[in-house]
Amino acid sequence: MNMSNSEWIIENKWLQKILKEIRKQLDKSRDFKEHFKRDYIETQRDIWHDIGSLSISNGLEQIVEFIEFVNIMKAKKRNHEFTRKLEGKYERMLLSPYFGRIDFLENGEEKAEKYYIGISNLINDNYDFLIYDWRAPISSMFYDYEIGEASYECPEGIISGKLTLKRQYKINNGKIEYMFDSNLKIDDEVLQDILGKSTDNKMKTIVTTIQKEQNKVIRNEEYKNLIVQGPAGSGKTSIALHRIAYLLYKHRDKISPQNIVIFSPNDTFNDYISNVLPQLGEDNMYQTTFKEYMHNSLVDRFRKENYCEMMEYILTCKKEDDYKKRISSIKFKSSVEFVDILKQYVSYLESKDRNFTDIIFNGRLIISSKDIKELFFNDYAELPLKRRLQKIKDRILFLAEPYEKERIKEVSSKLNDSGSYIDEVEIMKRSTDIVRDEIKDLYNKINRMTEFDLLDVYRRLFEKLELFSANLNTKYCENEIDEIKRYTLESLKSGVLNYEDQPPLLYLKGAMGDIPRTSEMKYVIIDEAQDYTPLQYEIFYQLFKSANMTILGDLHQSINPFMNVGNYKNI
Numbered sequence: 001m002n003m004s005n006s007e008w009i010i011e012n013k014w015l016q017k018i019l020k021e022i023r024k025q026l027d028k029s030r031d032f033k034e035h036f037k038r039d040y041i042e043t044q045r046d047i048w049h050d051i052g053s054l055s056i057s058n059g060l061e062q063i064v065e066f067i068e069f070v071n072i073m074k075a076k077k078r079n080h081e082f083t084r085k086l087e088g089k090y091e092r093m094l095l096s097p098y099f100g101r102i103d104f105l106e107n108g109e110e111k112a113e114k115y116y117i118g119i120s121n122l123i124n125d126n127y128d129f130l131i132y133d134w135r136a137p138i139s140s141m142f143y144d145y146e147i148g149e150a151s152y153e154c155p156e157g158i159i160s161g162k163l164t165l166k167r168q169y170k171i172n173n174g175k176i177e178y179m180f181d182s183n184l185k186i187d188d189e190v191l192q193d194i195l196g197k198s199t200d201n202k203m204k205t206i207v208t209t210i211q212k213e214q215n216k217v218i219r220n221e222e223y224k225n226l227i228v229q230g231p232a233g234s235g236k237t238s239i240a241l242h243r244i245a246y247l248l249y250k251h252r253d254k255i256s257p258q259n260i261v262i263f264s265p266n267d268t269f270n271d272y273i274s275n276v277l278p279q280l281g282e283d284n285m286y287q288t289t290f291k292e293y294m295h296n297s298l299v300d301r302f303r304k305e306n307y308c309e310m311m312e313y314i315l316t317c318k319k320e321d322d323y324k325k326r327i328s329s330i331k332f333k334s335s336v337e338f339v340d341i342l343k344q345y346v347s348y349l350e351s352k353d354r355n356f357t358d359i360i361f362n363g364r365l366i367i368s369s370k371d372i373k374e375l376f377f378n379d380y381a382e383l384p385l386k387r388r389l390q391k392i393k394d395r396i397l398f399l400a401e402p403y404e405k406e407r408i409k410e411v412s413s414k415l416n417d418s419g420s421y422i423d424e425v426e427i428m429k430r431s432t433d434i435v436r437d438e439i440k441d442l443y444n445k446i447n448r449m450t451e452f453d454l455l456d457v458y459r460r461l462f463e464k465l466e467l468f469s470a471n472l473n474t475k476y477c478e479n480e481i482d483e484i485k486r487y488t489l490e491s492l493k494s495g496v497l498n499y500e501d502q503p504p505l506l507y508l509k510g511a512m513g514d515i516p517r518t519s520e521m522k523y524v525i526i527d528e529a530q531d532y533t534p535l536q537y538e539i540f541y542q543l544f545k546s547a548n549m550t551i552l553g554d555l556h557q558s559i560n561p562f563m564n565v566g567n568y569k570n571i
Helices: 005-050 060-095 137-144 188-195 212-219 236-250 267-273 290-297 307-316 323-333 336-351 369-379 385-418 424-450 454-463 465-469 478-491 499-511 534-543
Strands: 100-106 113-118 129-133 148-154 157-172 175-181 225-229 260-264 286-289 359-361 364-367 523-526 548-553
Touching: 005 060, 005 129, 005 175, 100 137, 113 137, 129 137, 137 148, 137 157, 137 212, 212 236, 225 236, 236 260, 236 523, 236 548, 260 267, 267 286, 286 290, 290 499, 307 323, 307 499, 323 336, 323 478, 323 499, 336 385, 336 454, 336 465, 336 499, 336 534, 359 385, 359 424, 364 385, 369 385, 385 424, 454 465, 454 478, 454 499, 465 478, 499 534
Parallel strands: 113 129, 225 548, 260 286, 260 523, 523 548
Antiparallel strands: 100 113, 100 157, 148 157, 157 175, 359 364
């Protein structure tokens, strides 16, 4: 719809008013930023002037005073960071303060209110909203409704009424390039114009082009976990990032970017999406790849084959003698059946009777094998295996300490009576060395009894693979299981850890309690979902049990024909 000259004049006047307000707030934020910066530097200077170098010899009061200064500096740094972010927000808004407007007549009211919608809120000194953030409840009507009956949900409940106008703008460098009123979704021509003007290889925000169905995904909080299936180029990743921006806005008192992680297919893609959240006024979340996380979590005793090396083998080594064996092994270790085998194996390890023996030092019983078993099967039974064994080791060493100290006293007394030593310090050192040499074998025994070798645990699984696969309803016959067993045991001797063996190791490491908890992560995004195996999803669940997950993928676009999810039912 063409705009009249009078409409253009009104809209340009409004834009100039908005730009004036933004400039005012920008200047104010810059002044505050410089003030906080100077304040921070002065506080640093005061620390050295009033306290000087920190030393325990200067007394507890100096340490307390120093801690108070540190807390003050932290607060000033937060203030500076906040104003720096405000400055960036206003600089972005100067270029394009808003992209939409709705006029909404609430039921029971006589006059429709105008609501301009942009990347961020703009509030004047009288606390009037001049621009509404695209994530605000009322802004949802811009995406969900055309002219006519409309409603939105806010903390007070559902507000109903009518949209009397829906207008879209293209503002660039503080000037309206075009605007139009619309009763329809964004015209294809306009959409293509907006999407086609990408100036670099970074993903752009799509707040101006979000469609109704996409908006439902962005604002959906009905389900803890969300799966978005769509072809390449359909905007799945962009929608997920805008969903994160929405959640950060709505739950800003509960979550921060540090509570969110995205697993991308590769580092190049991480770089590609790195601009989206900053463009929306949010800090970037934690970005990683499953391969990177796995590589950093596993031991370095072996050289770890990377994903590209495995793919190169699959594509180029078809004529090698062991090719079919390895492909069979890859498929097996990517299957739902193997997940069940690993779960069985973990249960077996946790309930298996271990070779605990009496701990005796210098002819005296420190703890019996019966009491150690009581610790393992009862007192510490709720702990994962690795942590359980560590707890038992700590307990035994705690019980052994008084016996060691008593023995040191005995030896020290004998050395003193011998007359061969005069210096008490020398006597204590010598007696400690003697006793530690005596108890060394006992400590080695305790270490062996409570040790946890991840690779050895994995190797023992394949030594007994037929035992754990026997009761499964599996498509793999006995000969195939035996071939996979032999191939895996042989490859583990090579000094190179095949890529397909790394996820099982990571799963076992987590199941044994040997991976730090990630309870601070509240939202997880998994991109290219089709390229993860059922076992990798078990690992995600293991790592992020309490987190909400958004899973994005296209089942028809799997890269590896032998290592993929197969079906979303396998998640």
